[in-house]
Amino acid sequence: MGKLKRFYRKYLKQSLVLCALLALGMNLFIETMARHSLIVSLGFFLQYPAVFLFNTFIIFATYSIVLLFRRRIFCYVIISLPWLALGITNGIILLNRMTPFTVKDLANAGDGLSIATNYFSSGTLILVIIGILVSIAALVFLFLFAPKKREKVNYKRSIAAVLVIAIGFFGIWQVAVKTKTVETFFGNLAYAYQDYGVPYCFISTWLNTGIHKPANYSENLVKNIFNGDELNDKGVYQPKKSDQDEKYPNILFLQLESFIDPxxxxxxxxxxxxxxxxxxxxxxxxxxxxTVPSVGAGTANTEFESMTGISVKFFGPGEYPYKSVLLEKTCESIPFNLKYMGYSTHAIHNHRGAFYGRNKVFPNLGYDxxxxxxxxxxxxxxxxxxxxDGLLTEEIIDAMKSTKGRDYIYTISVQGHGKYPTEQVLENPAITVTEAPSEEERWxxxxxxxxxxxxxxxxxxxxDSLSRFDExxxxxxxxxxxxxxxMTEESMKTGDLFSTQYIIWNNFGMKKEDKNLTSYQLGAEVLDQVGIxxxxxxxxxxxxxxxSAYMRNLETLAYDMLYGNAYIYGGKLPFKKTKMKMGIKQIKIDKIVQIGDDYxxxxxxxxEYSKISLDGEVLNTIYLGPTILGLREKVNPEDVERMKISQVEKNKEILSTTE
Known part of the structure; x- marks a missing residue:
């Protein structure tokens, strides 16, 4: 401990110098983790020194807070931890997907933890937990025993220094934006992180959320977007209920997870x-x-675009509308519009119902x-x-048979999801790779x-099943x-990381019309082809x-609907949250049987997700088959008649309970 104190007094007393050196080293570490190479990170520094130093100054500004405390070594460590966490987390995420870590991912932390075992072994997760516990113990030790500044803090001078640095931070940020050293719009999030630095981009995903208010936003601006008969005599759009679904086909969307032509x-x-x-x-x-809005991840944003016709590029970088505005309000969507025509609307997904908050968002998008x-x-x-995905055929057919009229069904598959193993895990595969750049890539x-x-x-x-369907x-x-x-643009024969392929299959002889589309245009194109x-x-x-104003006006409409005054609807959203039912098939209790002391x-x-519950409390249940469950704990015989069946997802959230 004595040597540590002497080293501190000799070398670390100049706090601002140390802050600058730590910031430089930390930024180099963060970029190295992001690029998975120290050499590439140094190349970024040499090629874009202004960008690198700008990001270094962002980190330096946070370190300057230590001037206000005597326990400076402890403060240096505390401030370093979030930056270290950012670098390590982003590096790990980029090993498993192509989209970097954003603030919006923190809202998805629960979802991420729920599938952690699909990516990491139990041993790795145990080591992570041990590492966290050791880090907490080390922090306690540092707080108690690390040397602190002998002299009292000159608060006037220190506060003044911190304020000057803070003002400088905001000034340099504005200069960097105005000189185009960095950009505020990220057309490609992955490229933005590479071009403008991880710290700046990560903070931007926190500061830049929602859809920005258009310049000169007003009622006239919104209504003047249309020059046809889309609006009524009052210059607003009001959907009208009709019962004309029988004139049109059942409309099914099948979103295939990570599906491209290998x-x-x-x-x-x-x-x-x-x-x-x-x-x-x-x-x-x-x-x-x-053209889809994401690469390597971001399923929910492709869903959002194809259901609503709104581009997620209008939102903040890396933002998921499912995790923000759609938790709070409804949004015009194809399901809502088809419901007005008499369609029944269904969503199907062979993964957790609470993933991306779908069980809470889908009622705001019009699903029954x-x-x-x-x-x-x-x-x-x-x-x-x-x-x-094979089980989805039966689920889709069951949904169509569950109603008398026409159906809109949006199915989200999951089979193609990563992580993709770097060693052989399939025995006797139907397809083998006969040529690959490396052994790991082969597997x-x-x-x-x-x-x-x-x-x-x-x-x-x-x-084949739908071709035999009588509608x-x-x-x-x-x-x-x-x-x-x-994948890179150079490795793709399309030269594009945001292109997948689509098909509009039908069983009644529609005319073939090939064209390239974006996911926010797809729904309107399909409806146009069937005359809706x-x-x-x-x-x-x-x-x-x-x-010429196509995208600008679309963004204005999106702002008006989701964040503005709903001028286009006459000041009030016409879409009401649906009373969505979880599951097509009714889960019901026929009778409760007692055998000895067991029920x-x-x-x-x-x-397998059915659990016996009592007054909202989930009881210890054994699944014995689709028609029988066993209770594995004692209950008061007087309470037995009040027992119900709850569907409980992996993270213990109750999705529904029998009445």
Whole structure:
């Protein structure tokens, strides 16, 4: 301890100098973790010194707070921890997906922890927990025993210094933006982090949220967007209820997780075609490339765009509307608009119902039902513990049969999800990689290609079933984003990391019309092809796409609907939150049976996520089959008749309870 004190007095007494050196080293560490290379990080410093030093100053400004305290070593460590956490977390995330770490990811922390075992071994997670506990113990030790400044803090001088640095921070930030050293709009989040530095971009994802208020925002500005008959005599849009769904087909969307053509990636060859059925359908039905808003992750944002027709680029960088505005209010969407026409609306997802908060968001998007993994039986898992997609055929058909009229069904698959193993995990795979740049990539792409192959078989099974259905059906299929496989624009034959492919399959002979679209245009295009023009955003895309103010006016409409005064609706949103039912099939209790001291509940449509509950408390339950559950704890016999069945997801959230 004596040596530490002498070292501190000799070298570390000049606090601002030390702050600058620590900031420089910390920024180098953060960029090295992001780029997974010290050499590449140093190259970034040499190529863009102004950007690197700007990010260093951001970190330096936070270190300057130590001037206000005597326990400076302890303060240096405390301030360093968030920056270290940022660097390490971002580095780990970029090993598993292609989108960097943002403040918005903190809102998804619960979702991330729920699937941590799909990415990391139990041993790794235990080591992380041990590391956290050791760090806490070390902090306590530092607080108690680390040397502190002998002299009292001159608060007038220290506060003045901190204020000068703070003012300098805001001034330098403005100069960096005005001189285009950094940008405030991130067209590609991954590239922005590489070009403008991790600290600046991470903070920007915190400061820049929602949709910015348009210049000269007013009622006239909003209403003058339209020059046709989209608005009523009062110059506003008011949806009208009708019962005309029988004139139109069932409309199905199938969003395929991380689904692309593996043959579009340079440097790989396969023993057979991984997606022969999808490829053949692209030749027979309307198809093309689909520009999606994310790469390697971000499924919920592709959903948002295709359901609402609104681009997520209008929001803050890395923002998920599911985790922000859609938790609070409704939004015009295809489900809402089709409900006005008499359609029933369903969402299906073979993963956790609470993931991305879908069980809370979907009522604000107009869904009548949501069938998630917790309501499904006969679930088969991949080697990476994701549910396979084959069971979705039955779920989709059941949803269509559950109503007399037409249905809109939005299905989100999960089988293609990463992480993709760097070692062999599949025995006797249907497809083998015959050529790859490296051994690790061979196993990653072999695993991925086999998931695509099985998803392609599911697509064939689904379309075969729908072709026999006695109602007209349109099925839109597309990949939500590229898989997290370290792809680059140079490695893609398309030259684009944001392009997947789509097909508009049907069972009644629609004309083939090929074109490239964005995911926020897809819904309007499909509806246009079947003759539906209901909905303000839908008609906007159908009538104004290609005009000079197309994107600017779309952003104005999005702001007005979600954050503004709803001028376009006459000042009040016409869409009311639905009373969404979880699951298509009714879960019910037929009778409660007592055998000795044990109770068993017989009923219908139980799953492995069905739990016996009493007054909102989940009881210890054993799943014995879709018609019987066993109670594994003692209850008061007088309470037995009040027992119910709750569907409880992985993180213990109750999704629904029988009445």
């Amino acid at each position: 043959k579009l990636v340079e440097g790989f060859s396969y023993s057979r075609d991984p997606m022969p059925n999808f490829r053949q359908m692209m030749k027979e039905y309307s198809s093309g490339y689909l 039902t949501f069938t998630s993994l917790e309501y499904m039986n006969n679930v088969v898992k991949t080697a990476r513990n994701w549910a396979k 990653q792409y072999e695993y991925y290609a086999n998931q695509v192959y099985e998803m392609d078989l599911f697509v064939k099974e689904l379309t 007209d059906v349109v099925l839109v299929m597309y990949g939500d984003h590229l898989p997290a496989l370290d 023009h209901e909905g303000l955003i839908t008609s906007y895309h159908q009538n104004y796409q290609g005009t 068993y509940i017989k009923g219908q449509n139980f799953t």
